[in-house]
Amino acid sequence: MKKTITFVTICLLLFAGIHHGMAQTKEQTISKLRKLLEKYEIKELTPCAVHIIYKSDDDFYTEYRFAPHEAIWEGRDIGVFANWIVVNERFVLGEKEQTELKYIVQMHNNDKPFHDEVAKLLNHLATFCEEPYHIDKDAVTDTDLARYYYDLLGYLKVVKPINDEFEEKLKGYSTSLAQLKQNYDQIAYGVSLNDFTIQEQENYKLTKVIIQQYNARLEEAKVAFFNKTYPSFLPRFQFEAITTMVNNEPSVLERLKTVISQLNN
Incomplete structure (x- = not known):
């Protein structure tokens, strides 16, 4: 059965996020993130680019790439969530692989405090990125x-x-x-x-x-x-x-x- 929509004005308020202010340097923020992400192989961790890999073994791993400054980050039960689809996820299982654009970096199950801390640090790290970004x-x-x-x-x-x-x-x-x-x-x-x-x-x-x-x-x-x-x-x-x-x-x-x-x- 086909679903259709009558186009009428949908009144929704634009929900704007705000970076959390933190009195710490870029280097301190990166250092704290490295400790939190110790189970990941960290390929890159900068204010403008993050590249991490979670490995079960050499033939089974998930790879995440994203730019922290392109989104506002929020901790939830299963990971950190962006407010825009900015996460490039690459899942590899043996000779098979799948790449998908997402807004979730899945980490632990039922560990919101951990994900809140990661999200807070990512939001602060993003403030040091000098590359412009805008949505159009x-x-x-x-x-x-x-x-x-x-x-x-x-x-x-x-x-x-x-x-x-x-x-x-x-x-x-x-x-x-x-x-x-x-x-x-x-x-x-x-x-x-x-x-x-x-x-x-x-x-x-x-x-x-x-x-x-x-x-x-x-x-x-x-x-x-x-x-x-x-x-x-x-x-x-x-x-x-x-x-x-x-x-x-x-x-x-x-x-x-x-x-x-x-x-x-």
Whole structure:
């Protein structure tokens, strides 16, 4: 059965990360990382490039390459997670090998404190990289867009019951549902309540708490969706960045439509 999406504006806030400040030098940071990664063969460890290998034996190993400054890093139960797909993973088993772009460097099972420390050090190490890096629409590949589509399907399925309940609660007001949402967002961004009609002002006051509860539940659902043990196809930051591009860059929207058409054929 083919799955399709009606393209409407998807209002998602861009989730920006911040590097953690630490009072230590580049050399101290690298030294601490070397101690934490003692089970890995370290080929390269600099502010702009990391290349590590985890070996079970000479014919069975996993190799990771990434640039610390190209992402914000976060520790989770099974490893360190980037907020953008920047990790090149090469898995070798005998004569077979597989290479994949990912956003996870898998390390230990159920050891979040260890991964938190690695992520904190990677974020600090990245601040010493002098190479510029920025994200633009040209950096988004068709594979990224395919992953985005599958995540969007999954996310919309998760939030559908929340949306249905929200729409039911807001039925019966003279101001339309779409206008209620729009007015709430505009006021949140600084538009004066007095700029709206008397009826819209009254409806805003009556529905404000409902919309706040709705936004809180959406945020909880989003956190759960992107933080689950078996992660989404994209990290949350990249998903939201692509959402912004889709909503504001016609060329990216057209590329996404083409990718979806190819996936559904």
